[in-house]
Amino acid sequence: MKVLVYGSGGRDHCLAECYGDSQHVEKVYLVPGNPGVLVTPKGKRGLIELVPLADFQQVADFCVENGVGLVDVGSENPLEEGLIDVLNQRGIPTVGPKQEYVRLESDRAFTDDLLKGIGVPKPEYRVFEDPGKAKEYVRNIGYQVVVKANGLAAGKGVIVCDDVPDAEDAIDKIMVQKIFGDSGNKVVVEERKYGNEISFFAYLDGEHVMPLRMFAKDYKPAFDPDDVEAIKQFGGNLNTGGTGCYCPHKLVSPWLVNRIIKEIVNPTVNEIYNHLGWTYKGVLYFGLNLDPYDNLDVFEINVRHGDPEWEVLARKLSTDLFEMGMAVWEGTLDRVRQVWNNQYYVDVIAMEGRSKASRGWNKGYPGRYGKGHRILGLDDIEKGIAVYFAGVDDNPEKGLVTYGGRVLHVVAGDSTLEGAREKAYRNIQKIVFEDHYNNGANCMRCRKTIGL
Ligand code: GLY
Numbered sequence: 001m002k003v004l005v006y007g008s009g010g011r012d013h014c015l016a017e018c019y020g021d022s023q024h025v026e027k028v029y030l031v032p033g034n035p036g037v038l039v040t041p042k043g044k045r046g047l048i049e050l051v052p053l054a055d056f057q058q059v060a061d062f063c064v065e066n067g068v069g070l071v072d073v074g075s076e077n078p079l080e081e082g083l084i085d086v087l088n089q090r091g092i093p094t095v096g097p098k099q100e101y102v103r104l105e106s107d108r109a110f111t112d113d114l115l116k117g118i119g120v121p122k123p124e125y126r127v128f129e130d131p132g133k134a135k136e137y138v139r140n141i142g143y144q145v146v147v148k149a150n151g152l153a154a155g156k157g158v159i160v161c162d163d164v165p166d167a168e169d170a171i172d173k174i175m176v177q178k179i180f181g182d183s184g185n186k187v188v189v190e191e192r193k194y195g196n197e198i199s200f201f202a203y204l205d206g207e208h209v210m211p212l213r214m215f216a217k218d219y220k221p222a223f224d225p226d227d228v229e230a231i232k233q234f235g236g237n238l239n240t241g242g243t244g245c246y247c248p249h250k251l252v253s254p255w256l257v258n259r260i261i262k263e264i265v266n267p268t269v270n271e272i273y274n275h276l277g278w279t280y281k282g283v284l285y286f287g288l289n290l291d292p293y294d295n296l297d298v299f300e301i302n303v304r305h306g307d308p309e310w311e312v313l314a315r316k317l318s319t320d321l322f323e324m325g326m327a328v329w330e331g332t333l334d335r336v337r338q339v340w341n342n343q344y345y346v347d348v349i350a351m352e353g354r355s356k357a358s359r360g361w362n363k364g365y366p367g368r369y370g371k372g373h374r375i376l377g378l379d380d381i382e383k384g385i386a387v388y389f390a391g392v393d394d395n396p397e398k399g400l401v402t403y404g405g406r407v408l409h410v411v412a413g414d415s416t417l418e419g420a421r422e423k424a425y426r427n428i429q430k431i432v433f434e435d436h437y438n439n440g441a442n443c444m445r446c447r448k449t450i451g452l
Contacts, residue, residue, distance in 0.1 A: 001322065002067055004029040004051075006059065006083060007074035010349075010390035010409045011307035013037055015074050015321075016048045017386070018314050022322035029068065031059060036389020036400060036408065039378060056086040063092045070325050072096065073282075076105055076152055076304050084282075093329040096282040097303050101272075104284075105303045108150045108188045115298055118267050122298045123191040123289075131175040134187055138167035144192035148300075149174050151183030155241030155307070156366075160192065166236075193299075195291035196251055199309045202265050202286070203324060205333040206279035209269045210324075211261045213254070214316060214340050216247040216309040222366045224449045238366045240406070244450030245308040245347045246417065247316055251290060260288065263296055281328050285309075311388055311409050312345040343413040346420040346451040348428045350407050352391075353445030356437035364445060365405030373433040373443055374398040375407070380430040385423065386411040402433050407444075421451040 003019040005012055005028060016030045020042045030037060033050040037043040043050075053059050056078075063071060071087055073079055073096035082099040097104075104111050109127040116122065127150070128134035138145055138161075147170035149157035157180050159170035167189070174184035199218050202211040221237040223230045231237045264286055272278050285302035305313075314321075318339040327333045352369035355362045362370045372395060381387055388411065391404015410431070412423035428446055435443040 001025050001069040002027045002029065003322065003325075004031060004059070004063060004068045004071045005033075005074060006031050006071060006078055008032055008034050008390075009075065009307060010388040010406070011305055011310045012074040013388045013390070014311045014314050014386075014409075015072055015305075017042060017388070018317075018321040019072070019325075020047045022320045024320070024322045029062070029066070031062075034389050034392050034403075035394035036387075036392040038394075039400060040387070040389075056081070056083050059083065060087055060090045060092060063087065064090060069093060070095065070322065070329065072325055074304060075307075076102065076302065079282075079303055080106055080152060093326070094281070095325045095328045097280050101278050101280050102303050104272075104301045106152045108148055108300065109186060111301050112188060114271060115268065115301075118271050120264055120267050120298055121296055123193050125188050125190040127186060127188050128171075128175075129186050131171050134171045134175065134189055135168050137189060138171070139164055141189075145189050146192050147171055147174060148188045148190060149180040149183040150186035150188060151180070153180040153183050155302075156180075156239055157183060158239050160239065190299075193289045193291055193297055195289050196249075197299075198249060198251065198260075198288040198290060199306045200260055200265070200286040200288055201305065201309070201313070202269070202284045203328055203333055204269060204272070204280045204282060204284060205328045205331045206281045207273070207331045208333040209265065210327075210333040210336060210338070211257070211265050212313065212317075213257050213338055214247060214313060215249045215252055215257070216245050216306070216312050217249045218242050218306060218309055219244045219447060219450055224447050233363070234367060240366050242306070242308045242406075243349050243351065243447045245306075245312050246420070246451040247309075247312040247345055256290075260286070260296065264288070264298060268301070308347045308349060308409055311347045311386075311411050315345045315386060315411055315413055316340050316343060343415060344417040344420040344451075345411060345413045346417070346424040347409050347411045348424045348446050348450050349390075349409050350428055350431050350433070351445050352402055352405050352407060352433065353443045355433075355435045355443035358437065364443070369405050370435070370437075370443065371401070371403050372398070373402040373435055375400045375402060376432040376434055377430040381410070381427050382423070384413070385427045407433065417451055424450070 355370035393403035
């Protein structure tokens with residue numbers, strides 16, 4: 001079979017690798033992908049091939065002309081723009097929800113009301129379209145809040161606030177300065193929760209649900225908690241959407257998995273199938289919190305895999321991804337058996353750090369970051385370590401260079417969490433982003449506490 005993965009980030013590269021591992025798959029097209037893929041073994045062999053296609057009709061034409069048997073769409077934007085609908089109209093099998101169903105992620109207020117309506121636990125929240133009213137609310141509420149852009153923001157649209165000035169500032173940033181564009185026309189102000197964050201995933205086939213019996217821990221803040229100087233410079237520990245990840249999460253247990261399924265996944269899926277009447281086929285991502293009093297709460301629902309959560313879960317999952325994908329399309333998930341290996345996995349993300357600009361300095365991700373830094377050290381990465389590429393580009397003179405803030409993932413596995421951490425850090429230290437304006441100094445940065 002031939003599979004097409006649509007996307008260009010680390011999660012999409014990882015999806016392409018997993019389909020490439022399937023015994024049923026002879027070719028994976030990655031649209032548009034990124035040039036990092038071409039330096040990997042599957043890229044070099046042509047098992048994964050990058051295809052630049054301009055629009056969704058071209059993707060559909062390509063699938064028909066090349067006999068593509070399954071398309072998996074990794075990220076929320078093409079889903080929201082209706083890629084699945086276009087492909088399904090042409091009879092092409094897909095993994096991913098239709099445009100209408102993306103509302104679960106692109107309209108927080110809708111999903112919060114849905115969850116509240118069916119009694120799924122979630123923090124107290126209020127929705128505002130007027131920044132003045134939102135500020136009045138946070139001045140009166142007393143407890144700490146988080147302020148969230150209502151629409152899509154690449155997993156970054158949440159500002160965690162310590163006090164009222166923080167919350168007012170967050171409302172200004174999202175609703176007035178529009179740092180997330182029109183996604184900030186509305187905000188959700190939500191009670192701040194403490195505890196352990198859990199990223200939980202389920203596959204849906206329009207009829208059945210297959211919750212993954214394994215979950216991961218994402219590290220969203222840009223800096224390690226003790227990196228006081230950097231946090232001060234950036235005016236807070238900004239939410240990046242993910243700087244690293246590990247699995248199994250320290251809280252994974254059969255009874256907690258069962259509890260999450262019973263309290264959260266099943267009522268939500270029941271609402272989706274039986275009350276909304278949606279034939280949702282794809283992944284649901286539940287962003288959860290378990291507080292010190294053992295209460296579970298839903299922070300958010302997304303309509304796709306997590307990034308970087310998928311990069312570790314995929315390594316631990318031994319079930320053939322093509323068989324899972326076809327089961328999503330054919331409505332046969334009830335017949336799929338989940339198999340997880342017994343390793344721990346740690347994903348550390350190499351980010352653009354402080355670098356010299358033609359004039360002055362770039363602060364580095366998640367602030368302004370430099371681009372075009374030559375990536376060195378990839379040949380020294382040890383066997384068995386996975387590298388998934390995200391923000392990279394190809395330069396005619398320099399070869400592979402940095403292009404985004406989160407550049408690549410180094411994922412290591414071991415029989416212990418400490419062993420996986422040690423391998424991931426030993427290998428990421430081999431990576432150099434050569435700062436050409438600063439005598440070739442290394443401007444790669446990563447968090448040091450992933451998996452701790
Ligand atoms: N890891 C956060 C996200 O994928 O949205």
